[in-house]
Amino acid sequence: MPLDIEIKASEEKVIIKFPVRFDMTVAENFRDAVRKFPKYVLNYELDMNNTEYMDAAALGSLMLLKYDKPEAINMDVTNCSKEILHLLMLMNYDALFNIQTDNSELHERDVAVHVA
Numbered sequence: 001m002p003l004d005i006e007i008k009a010s011e012e013k014v015i016i017k018f019p020v021r022f023d024m025t026v027a028e029n030f031r032d033a034v035r036k037f038p039k040y041v042l043n044y045e046l047d048m049n050n051t052e053y054m055d056a057a058a059l060g061s062l063m064l065l066k067y068d069k070p071e072a073i074n075m076d077v078t079n080c081s082k083e084i085l086h087l088l089m090l091m092n093y094d095a096l097f098n099i100q101t102d103n104s105e106l107h108e109r110d111v112a113v114h115v116a
Contacts, residue, residue: 027057049079
């Protein structure tokens with residue numbers, strides 16, 4: 001199981017692929033990487049294809065990216081599992097990111113979130 005993030009960067013876009021567990025250990029590496037992204041990159045894709053688990057540190061790291069890169073035009077979260085999608089919706093991250101799943105953009109509250 002991969003324990004780290006995979007980052008592909010170009011002048012136009014940064015693509016970040018997260019591992020199965022996006023937890024405190026990965027979040028720390030992610031935060032370090034975010035601080036090194038150049039200001040001229042305006043498009044970010046956060047690929048959650050493999051991600052099955054996220055903790056509070058992971059959520060905080062995503063928020064750091066959003067606020068550390070205010071110049072970014074697009075910040076897309078892609079390939080979310082149903083569970084990750086529900087977590088992001090519950091935490092209102094759909095207001096911060098363009099959340100896409102199954103290659104279709106998620107519009108506000110298209111997915112019902114149930115809290116016990």
